[in-house]
Amino acid sequence: MSAPRQIHLAAHFPGVNNTTVWSDPAAGSHIDFSSFEQLARTAERAKFDFFFLAEGLRMREHAGRLHELDVAGRPDSLAILASLAAVTARIGLMATITTTYHEPYELARQLGTLDHLSDGRAGWNLVTSSDPFTGANFRRGGYLPYDRRYERGEQFVESVQLLWDAWSERGSRFEYDGSQVRIAGEFPLPPLPQGRPAMIQAGDSDAGREFAARHADGIFTRHGRVQDGVRFYADVKGRLERYGRQPHELVILPGTTFILGDTDAQAHELALEVRRAQVSGPHAIMFLEQLWNRDLSSYDPDGPLPEVDPDLTAQVRAEGSAQARMLQREAVETAARWRARAEAGNLSIRELVIEMTGRQSFIGSPQTVAEAIDAHVQAGACDGFILIPHVTPGGLDRFADEVVPLLQERGAFRTDYEGPTLRDHLGVTRPLQPPRPQPARAS
Amino acid sequence: MTDPSWRQLTLAVSLSGVGSHPAAGRAVGSLAPATWRHWTSVIAEAERGGLELVTLADGPPERASGRATDGQLNGHRPPDPAAGSRDAGRLPWLDPALVACRVAPVSVAVGLLPEIPTVTTEPFLVSTQLATLDHVSDGRAGWSVIVSERESDGKYVGPRSVPPVADRFTEAAEHIESVRRLWDSWEDDAEIRDAGTNRFVDRERLHHIDFEGHWLSVKGPSITPRPPQGQPIVAVTIEGERSLRLAAAQADLAFVAAGPALHGTTRRLAEAVAAAGRAPEQVVVLADLGVVLSDDDGGAADRAAQLDGSAPRDDAGDPAFVGTPAALAQHMIEQAGDGVQGFRLHPAVIGDDLPLIARRVIPELQARGARHPDGVRAPSLRARLGLGHPTNRYAASPR
Numbered sequence: 001m002s003a004p005r006q007i008h009l010a011a012h013f014p015g016v017n018n019t020t021v022w023s024d025p026a027a028g029s030h031i032d033f034s035s036f037e038q039l040a041r042t043a044e045r046a047k048f049d050f051f052f053l054a055e056g057l058r059m060r061e062h063a064g065r066l067h068e069l070d071v072a073g074r075p076d077s078l079a080i081l082a083s084l085a086a087v088t089a090r091i092g093l094m095a096t097i098t099t100t101y102h103e104p105y106e107l108a109r110q111l112g113t114l115d116h117l118s119d120g121r122a123g124w125n126l127v128t129s130s131d132p133f134t135g136a137n138f139r140r141g142g143y144l145p146y147d148r149r150y151e152r153g154e155q156f157v158e159s160v161q162l163l164w165d166a167w168s169e170r171g172s173r174f175e176y177d178g179s180q181v182r183i184a185g186e187f188p189l190p191p192l193p194q195g196r197p198a199m200i201q202a203g204d205s206d207a208g209r210e211f212a213a214r215h216a217d218g219i220f221t222r223h224g225r226v227q228d229g230v231r232f233y234a235d236v237k238g239r240l241e242r243y244g245r246q247p248h249e250l251v252i253l254p255g256t257t258f259i260l261g262d263t264d265a266q267a268h269e270l271a272l273e274v275r276r277a278q279v280s281g282p283h284a285i286m287f288l289e290q291l292w293n294r295d296l297s298s299y300d301p302d303g304p305l306p307e308v309d310p311d312l313t314a315q316v317r318a319e320g321s322a323q324a325r326m327l328q329r330e331a332v333e334t335a336a337r338w339r340a341r342a343e344a345g346n347l348s349i350r351e352l353v354i355e356m357t358g359r360q361s362f363i364g365s366p367q368t369v370a371e372a373i374d375a376h377v378q379a380g381a382c383d384g385f386i387l388i389p390h391v392t393p394g395g396l397d398r399f400a401d402e403v404v405p406l407l408q409e410r411g412a413f414r415t416d417y418e419g420p421t422l423r424d425h426l427g428v429t430r431p432l433q434p435p436r437p438q439p440a441r442a443s
Numbered sequence: 444m445t446d447p448s449w450r451q452l453t454l455a456v457s458l459s460g461v462g463s464h465p466a467a468g469r470a471v472g473s474l475a476p477a478t479w480r481h482w483t484s485v486i487a488e489a490e491r492g493g494l495e496l497v498t499l500a501d502g503p504p505e506r507a508s509g510r511a512t513d514g515q516l517n518g519h520r521p522p523d524p525a526a527g528s529r530d531a532g533r534l535p536w537l538d539p540a541l542v543a544c545r546v547a548p549v550s551v552a553v554g555l556l557p558e559i560p561t562v563t564t565e566p567f568l569v570s571t572q573l574a575t576l577d578h579v580s581d582g583r584a585g586w587s588v589i590v591s592e593r594e595s596d597g598k599y600v601g602p603r604s605v606p607p608v609a610d611r612f613t614e615a616a617e618h619i620e621s622v623r624r625l626w627d628s629w630e631d632d633a634e635i636r637d638a639g640t641n642r643f644v645d646r647e648r649l650h651h652i653d654f655e656g657h658w659l660s661v662k663g664p665s666i667t668p669r670p671p672q673g674q675p676i677v678a679v680t681i682e683g684e685r686s687l688r689l690a691a692a693q694a695d696l697a698f699v700a701a702g703p704a705l706h707g708t709t710r711r712l713a714e715a716v717a718a719a720g721r722a723p724e725q726v727v728v729l730a731d732l733g734v735v736l737s738d739d740d741g742g743a744a745d746r747a748a749q750l751d752g753s754a755p756r757d758d759a760g761d762p763a764f765v766g767t768p769a770a771l772a773q774h775m776i777e778q779a780g781d782g783v784q785g786f787r788l789h790p791a792v793i794g795d796d797l798p799l800i801a802r803r804v805i806p807e808l809q810a811r812g813a814r815h816p817d818g819v820r821a822p823s824l825r826a827r828l829g830l831g832h833p834t835n836r837y838a839a840s841p842r
Contacts, residue, residue, distance in 0.1 A: 023636075058666070073668040074666050082545045086547075109537075116535075185599050282641050
């Protein structure tokens with residue numbers, strides 16, 4: 001029997017959304033450095049590939065008012081990662097960063113600095129955005145149309161790579177001339193420990209997949225179920241060949257939640273409890289408002305669903321919410337489906353929302369969860385997972401202590417780090433290519 | 444306390460590459476500033492001495508001061524034609540804000556002020572980055588504001604356009620105002636975790652800042668809760684009339700060149716502070732002084748001659764002190780007072796001069812009654828500088 005495929009695991013700091021349960025008695029600070037330190041150290045103790053921070057550059061709003069129900073407030077990601085480099089030694093340090101509201105010279109220097117300061121552990125989850133709501137916090141506002149976000153993304157990546165490669169015996173001048181990125185000067189960092197920090201990418205559209213196949217070392221995906229995952233995995237890995245790349249050079253990692261119990265039954269009970277904590281009455285109404293696009297504050301969350309249909313004429317109420325934008329696309333049909341489901345099951349608003357939204361991906365005893373994770377990877381649905389605990393900062397403890405040893409016993413997960421850099425952990429060390437030719441300037 | 448402004452002479456050090464002297468790079472000659480080991484050992488030395496704060500340079504001095512010509516671009520010293528290889532003397536310049544974040548968890552008392560430019564940066568990101576540094580360091584963060592006046596800055600952020608050189612200080616004032624408003628956009632008690640109403644934050648204590656300037660606008664609120672100091676220290680280096688007006692309007696800390704003009708400039712700053720409607724004690728003044736030190740006078744002079752012979756200083760007008768730690772302590776005591784609370788020393792070669800500052804100059808100051816014998820512990824950098832916890836501009840009357 002051949003050796004099992006090796007699983008990659010990463011730790012997502014609990015997010016600024018209702019997945020994170022702040023009402024749990026064990027829930028700690030979301031801003032104190034000690035919380036970040038504790039979670040990163042736990043992930044490092046468990047030999048995870050990297051510690052991960054999401055990005056959100058505007059406070060969420062609902063119906064024109066700041067959102068109050070979920071955890072809110074986060075640090076600057078690269079700043080926290082630089083601090084974490086001081087209290088960790090091996091784990092990769094990864095942040096989501098949009099190419100739309102950052103500048104390539106500054107970001108290349110900051111990621112390069114992080115790579116130097118961490119001896120080669122810096123990583124970047126590239127996202128492209130196009131969102132005037134977030135743009136209002138930035139100099140250029142919502143300057144970038146949706147269909148041009150990957151144009152900026154491509155040029156951003158190419159220019160950043162040009163900068164990382166700029167330092168040589170002869171100097172460190174650079175020049176990049178594109179429609180969305182036009183920069184020239186000198187880059188002040190010597191070659192980075194990783195050459196180029198590992199880069200993953202999170203877009204799921206066709207353009208996003210193609211972008212990942214060309215540039216990325218990994219993909220942060222939503223496709224958590226085996227069947228979807230296998231299809232996605234085959235699709236993306238199949239695109240690599242045309243860029244002269246091998247399948248192992250792109251690691252596919254779905255974001256995933258989990259609930260552990262002593263037994264499967266206990267875990268399922270706990271999972272329901274967590275779902276109830278995640279979806280309070282006000283949460284349920286707010287979630288419904290995202291779909292209905294109406295003020296539903298007069299409805300009782302423990303009562304039946306609204307008889308009225310979603311309002312398709314008004315402006316979207318939940319600004320900055322990707323979930324709301326997705327819901328809006330098929331609002332009336334979805335509302336009808338939900339009403340039918342609630343009537344069939346005699347469910348209240350809150351009960352329905354608990355059922356309809358984000359059940360945890362893995363629920364069970366450590367043995368069950370370890371088997372399920374391993375099964376996904378061995379089936380070719382993904383290369384591992386980015387785990388999203390629901391409690392800060394101790395939400396990964398039990399996974400590290402009880403699930404990781406089982407994966408190690410199965411021979412599917414490392415018992416120690418094999419190299420010093422994040423690229424080593426991801427297994428995506430590859431010889432650096434010469435700087436890519438620059439694109440023709442857009443007319 | 445009779446005259447606290449010099450009884451406790453405030454001491455800062457500028458950390459610029461491997462030293463402020465252009466020959467420092469050749470003396471040290473390495474890529475060391477690209478490593479964390481270099482920075483943790485430098486900060487440990489600064490903490491050993493009990494310095495109030497360090498500033499961390501963004502690039503060589505000619506860049507920091509905005510005096511660079513366009514031949515001298517961002518990030519490192521221009522190539523020296525006298526050197527054998529183009530690479531000689533070229534130093535790495537890490538991002539100083541991230542260096543500050545890297546050393547924050549392994550230091551306990553020293554204030555950390557990275558240089559961050561205004562022209563090429565986003566106020567929103569500068570604000571959250573410094574707020575994060577303040578959270579990580581438990582209230583030791585500050586911002587040494589760099590207002591570059593080089594035409595070429597726009598080339599680093601194209602195709603975004605940057606203001607014409609003549610308007611850079613006007614833009615800087617808008618930038619700083621946005622950053623300060625963002626720091627206040629979360630009231631200190633905005634996070635309520637109220638199980639009764641299921642609310643994590645109280646939106647009444649979060650504020651859009653709605654800054655609308657000529658050069659930029661920012662909506663807010665910040666994504667980062669208010670930093671422990673409320674307002675991290677904002678420092679402006681005074682090099683002319685426009686930087687003086689900017690400091691008077693926006694700075695907590697002003698750096699003024701030591702030398703004959705020191706007290707005249709400090710008086711004009713005090714007048715401008717009053718004209719801006721601020722109290723004089725709201726702006727702390729430190730005198731900027733380059734130092735070449737040695738245990739004996741002859742040794743210091745030899746070092747200075749050797750450094751100058753190897754690479755002349757960029758600006759012969761910059762004041763520099765050459766001598767022993769005891770003489771430096773005496774010199775600073777004589778020059779301080781009259782609105783000058785202390786000094787920011789610029790070690791010519793950090794590896795040589797910083798240990799002498801930390802281990803020799805400070806004991807000399809203590810022996811002369813100009814520093815507390817045991818050092819001073821304070822809950823924040825603001826407190827150490829004698830600045831109070833600032834009122835939040837958005838907070839309603841005390842609850």
